[in-house]
Amino acid sequence: MCADTTETVSYKDTLNLPRTDFPMRAGLPKREPGWLERWARIGVYQKLREKARAETREPFTLHDGPPYANGHLHIGHALNKTIKDMIVRSHQMMGFDARYIPGWDCHGLPIEWKIEEKYRQKGRDKDAVDIVEFRQECREFAAGWVDIQREEFKRLGVTGNWENPYLTMDFHAERVIAEEFQKFLMTGTLYQGSKPVMWSPVEKTALAEAEVEYHDHVSHTIWVKFPIVAVNGSEELVRELTGGDASKSGAVAQELGSDFANTNVVIWTTTPWTIPQNRAVCYGPKIGYGLYRVTEAAQDNWAKTGEKYLMADALAESIFAQARVEAYERVRDVTPLMLDALTMKHPLRGVPGGEGEWDYDVPMLPGDHVTDDAGTGFVHTAPSHGDDDYQIGVKFDLPMTYNVLEDGSYRADLPLFGGKRILKPNGKEGDANKAVIDVLASGNLLMARGKLTHSYPHSWRSKAPLIFRNTPQWFAAIDKPVGDGQDMHGKTIRERALTEIDNVKWTPQSGRNRLHSMMEARPDWVLSRQRAWGVPLTCFTKNGTRPDDAEFLLRNEEVNARILEAFEAEGADAWYKDGAKERFLSGIVNSDDYTQVMDILDVWFDSGSTHAFTLRDREDGTEDGIADVYMEGTDQHRGWFHSSLLQSVGTTGRAPYRQVVTHGFTLDEKGMKMSKSVGNTIVPEEVIKQYGADILRLWVAQTDFTVDQRIGPEILKGVADSYRRLRNTMRFMLGSLADFSDADRTDPADMPELERWVLHRLSELDEVVRDGYAKFDFQGVFQAIFTFATLDLSAFYFDIRKDALYCDGDTARRRAARTVLDILFHRLTTWLAPILVFTCEEIWLERYPGDDSSVHLVDIPETPADWRDAALAEKWSTVRRVRRVVTGALEVERTNKVIGSSLEAAPTVFVGADVAEVLGTVSFDDMCITSDIAVSTEDAPAGAFTIEDVEGIAVSFAKADGEKCQRCWKILPDVGTHAHPGVCGRCDDALG
Template identity: 85%
Template sequence: MCADTTETVSYKDTLNLPKTDFPMRAGLPKREPGWLERWARIGVYEKLREKAKAETRAPFTLHDGPPYANGHLHIGHALNKILKDMVVRSQQMMGRDARYIPGWDCHGLPIEWKIEEKYRSKGLDKDAVDVVEFRQECREFAAGWVDIQREEFKRLGVTGNWDDPYLTMNYHAERVIAEEFQKFLMTGTLYQGSKPVMWSPVEKTALAEAEVEYHDHQSHTIWVKFPVVGLAGTEALVAEITGGDDSKTATAAQEIGAEFANTNVVIWTTTPWTIPQNRAVCFGPKISYGLYKVTEAAEDNWAKVGEKYLMADALAEDIFGQARVDAYERLRDASPAVLEALTLKHPLRGVPDGQGEWDYDVPLLPGDHVTDEAGTGFVHTAPSHGDDDYQIGLKYGLPMTYNVIEDGSYRADLPLFGGKRILKPNGKEGDANKAVIDVLASGNLLMARGRLTHSYPHSWRSKAPVIYRNTPQWFAAIDREVGDGQDTYGKTIRERALRSIDELVTWTPQKGRNRLHAMIEARPDWVLSRQRAWGVPLTCFTKKGALPDADDFLLRNEEVNARVLEAFEAEGADAWYKDGAKERFLGGIVNPDDYDQVMDILDVWFDSGSTHAFTLRDREDGSEDGLADLYLEGTDQHRGWFHSSMLQGCGTIGRAPYRGVLTHGFTLDEKGMKMSKSVGNTVAPEKVVQQYGADILRLWVAQSDYTADLRIGDEILKGVADSYRRLRNTMRYMLGSLNDFTEADRIEPAEMPELERWVLHRLSELDEVVREGYAKYDFQGVFQALFTFATVDLSAFYFDIRKDALYCDGDTVRRRAARTVLDILFHRLTTWLAPVLVFTCEEIWLERFPGDESSVHLVDIPETPAAWRDAELAAKWSTVRRVRRVVTGALEVERTAKVIGSSLEAAPTVYVSEGAAEVLRTVNFDDMCITSGITVTTDPAPAGAFALEDTDGVAVVFDKAEGNKCQRCWKILPDVGTHTHEGVCQRCDTALE
């Protein structure tokens, strides 16, 4: 029976209890800024560069994708920069020279639009301001936000060369961007063309695909009649119908003419404003079409009884329903030969006051882009206002129209519609659609009309809808041979890009490769020009009177180019806009009067696509070969920065400027909804940092699968904070137990008990997991492995077992081994976790190693000896842990029933197989189970013995420990009270000596 000694003696002061000043409560929001100041004071980033140089480390360069300098950071910015920082820090701590130069995109509409908004609020006209003065305001605005965002990024614990970032508006950067453009000019890939591009009438400029986002938009829908006016190319049509029988030829031609007389081809469109620009109608060669006749309809209906219509069979029922036709009949098939033979009349032909503008026939042409999934199976084709339309126009020689000017209104002299607006200056719908619909309706040229809500492209800056508009623009030809001799990966930009994607770049995740490959494979030529003021100009000149396709249209002169670059290096791109610029650059080389100066600016994606040249190539802290080891951005950058950098690099250096691409998802709220200020579900990083600290935000990133969209919100952050607290407590326990540890206490692994050698084995396994995970940028995998190890292997197992030895042993091998292992654990866990928990690991490190120059971020992850790996030992201890789990389960039942208060009151019997028994007899299994005694037997387990369903061959019968309670270690043992010191066991008596 268990018995207590009659009198208790306090031995608390003789125990080796943990001692540490490391607080349980982190207080991160208040304490993190102090560590930032400390890192800046001792120059951690600079010291790492010096260390790398002295050790001749292999470089690793993550090239920063430049955010726009035009507002406070959002949670997506925080996710991106934290991921980059974890990459840089982990690579550095694994032995690389990991450089990180932050950068900002400073040109383009995001900044220009803000200045225009300021002007509009004051009733000022931007176009009335001197362009150099306007550009200076843009520069000052961008510089202000660079400073703000820099401090916000630094607050997240992001390391890098913050004192000398790259800015696309720096004079040298502007010079290089112009120089990179000149390479396109000189190698023959630059040309001026007229084709439809996405155009913002509100911002009065062309937009790149990456500058467009899609929102629901309500559009007009109209079903328009294109009357058939004749047959063209009837020989092939007649031959098809008569089977080559000449005797039937004349009759067949007459029959065809009669059947299709007074017939209408019906088109459906959601852009009525494009009808005045129509030049053709397209049909799908593989679609089934029929000729239909209206047999019943109301007298006031637009589709009249007796009218005939051509339409896709699959869509006929829906079309007639929309047109409120009560009954109709199908007269015959309409084969591709029939359709292609038909000639149509432009629906506006002959309208009153049309002044002959639309007095032309419209061909019916085959087009593979036509489907019968919606509409009518016929597509109204305006080559000036759509890419598919434009391609058809090129193929069949259709003329382009120039009816829509830059503000989205019809040219003033366009009959009927001159001055009508597609969009108002505020982005709302103008009067153009209604004007066109009214004219069509008055001429009985509509079959039906309606409204449709659908996904429609909008400018991501003004949030206004965009249109496709034909306008002269400057393009980089991606299928034209680049005359630069860099043909290793192909002769054209497209060839070089596709081969780079497949042969030169590692994709994380791999699906990123497929996405960019598909985009590059199908994309048209790159639109380089924008009709704005804030940016790097297209530094080229055109010959007056020369046609765009003439050899002498573009001035290609190295001396002129050099003058421009010299001016930009000294004065920035403003030099292009100063009075007398043309004469300054051309005078004495060619006659300035013979040339026009191009005043468009470069697409801002060309700026960011060129950053590798003035950052990686030109800077001393750039990359030795001018290439980046990694580009890391969100998935939207497959059509943005990854894309433009690929095209730009393939046009100037003949290949991709990066060796690796990592993409992350978007940030969503806790319900998986897109964040929106109007909805009120945004999560500001500043607020998270103020409430929890930056390390909690960083831990959220590390715990998440960044390859998919990431959710964040209060409940999620509370869960992250809980994980952080558990990890912090683990580290605090280690610090307390290592309070007075010195090198004299250390022992070699060969002298250690098996339990300690098992921990070393686990560390050898984890070292491999950590290094491979960081190498693959698998931060979630690394953290999950370390968190599980810290909470399950350490806190719930190793620490739980060894705290008795650490507290109660004297100077034993067991205690010295445990402390040696704790020191080894300390160095690995702090360095393994430092790339994630940058502030906390610094705090932990300084608790043991204080000093003005001390920092965990100045050390590497320690090398782990291969000799620590011991698979045989690991297998043995797997058996120990498996049986232990059943024992602790049995004791928990008794504790819950209040039979015992502590596991030390127990001395259970464990029933196991002979093999397991042999293992357990070689270890102090009672210590492993934290009991005062334990019996291991191979006898059959009695009925009612405790067992776990998932652990075969193990059963436990509970019994209480016999003896007295040791007043020092609290074990209940028969020998308590029989030693020199009162009320203690043999082990404690020895320790007290």
């Protein structure tokens, strides 16, 4: 008996519609803190360690490069810590014991400055404060910022041992830093030398290259006359000029004397303040030089008519133009042997008021560092104020000068310039340059002057310009054989470092090349700083000895042990307490014979030593004291990566890391560097308030962090859109899995092909995800998952199986689909958990809401090998290719308002026989979400729909025949012929 099809019945309540409390709107900013509290309450990080011990997992350790404890986090911090967290979480979920001990760099100048600033505001003199009291204030300041930054890092969702981080100011850490320094002392690589180093007159301390940044700076430029006072021809020069005829030597000497009479060698410099320290002039042996005479110049010009100058031929035109010379002539060639014969006087010699200070001759010396790219081809050489200059000074035994004091002023008794300052205390230019220029100008010793904007070294802390200044400093010799009796991959620190660089895996590989070239060219390591807040150089010098004497440094293991014992109990403050010298030396040596060194260590030595007191000494460190990975920004090739390698090879002979991963800098949406003054900064806290931390984390995952990344409002909107699409995919799964249990589970072997194709894709994707996480390719991982979720699942599998999930009764097809959804749930939540830490926890708790439940306590499920089915994948690739043409044809009809839904269609698809055979084995109407579909191997009619890049497939549209099922909405001929009114046979069976 047939039902009456005219009756309209509501079957909505009979459908298996998705049921879930998982909201469409995430509300992350308000909800994320609750999950953080939950993780702390149930002790997720501690539970993972317990699980690892129980399962004897292989350890994986990322060693944290310590941020500086002196301010709120910026977007670079957020990027850095999020990448680290993704590395740790993904390796944990792939079966490792992934440990993460966060750390902080607590010593150094920025913190001192903050305390000094507080003193200045109170009118208090820092030098009048007891040093131990001052250091205690620094310690308290750093501790306060550690607490603030710890909470800011945790808000990003970063997991780790937050209750017990490492701090460079912990007593044990200070003890180990001193111990590592003592190894340099005992192996003979430590020495005191007097050489020019990067010096901050504002901060009154030496700086390492890693503490230097380069900014545009306007410098004075001067072209200075060095008058020639003697021509001392060598036998070699005479032979060159006479062709070996000794009888002509007198005439040649007379000719040279005449040519070079009243002649100036002209030099160019951007540091006029260094002229009083000049000791030589250098020329380039491979450069062409000429003797030039001014033939026409204005009467008031500094370069006078008739004056002669020596200069590089390639630069003569530009020099005379700068000097406003109207005409000049080239008198003769000048060879290197001629230059060797010249002696000049110091330009300040004979200047009124300077008598006695500069009454010396200046030699002409060869120097390979001299070029004719700019300047004059001659280089003014002050060994106390430049590395090239210093090397020339050592080679030719030139005197060092000590005219410039620690605050950048000339010594008070320096004639003409005493007390003049290169820089003022605020970092602005002082009066030294002008004073030198004025004296030179008054003595007719300038050829020209000007100004130049160029890249110049500045302190990364004070932002003030630096100078090169000769001071006694403590160095680690990197080219001296280490006196420990071991080869350890090379006898010197440099050799060891260069060898170890090639034993490390670099991501990206360019990091290897960068650090290698730096290590090849770097000078000795300047270890000392003239400040108060840090770990001191725990050594003593013997009174009455010179730095090159064997007894200059006290090397005594018993003394060292006393110092370390005190530091372990009291911290490095023990070095500064009254009677410290006697405490450490008495009973071992006569303390009156020694002077205690009061400099502190370069903070890069502190952070470079963190592997020793974190990886080596802690229970949650590593057995061999080596980290699996270091991960920091690209600037750390000259910073932490660099100093850690130097420090470690100097004491152990090996690198402290197996892998080094580098990220780029964060720029605004236009690719510009972020700056508060420009107003283009992105503050993590503000992003979290607006979107939540998961959106910030997703931005990190969507970028290629190995290069510079961009972030801004529009980019974050795009990230949020991707998040919403992914969230909706997960919501559909949750809704469709309501009440799913093991009783509903289907074995893969019994599943329809479509479900087995999904499992095949999961097998492929599992390999991509694991490989990507292992290589730290989070962009590749997320893109693969997102593409799968949006194209393979939402736009294909879910779209097709909605009908079976909603409308089927307890069918094998529906059970198989729900089984696959359960498998998808466990894969997607664990794959994405290292990235979307909060959202995946929310999704997980929707199904597993227990008190101790957390997605972060489980691993990525293993994927059975038999899910992989290449032949099936090839078949379904054909099905999807044909489906694409069908859906394209239906979209045209929908756009033209011919149909409103694809279920109103019953098209015919024209394909070849091989494709028809494939389509005949699947329910192709279900695949295309049509009420019916015909497959034909005949020629397609004219006007049939095709897609240009899909050959051999055409579609002819037709409407479906029959009535619309009131339950599933398919249009079928049998609707209305069953017991339940207005439904098709499938729905009638489902209704029972």
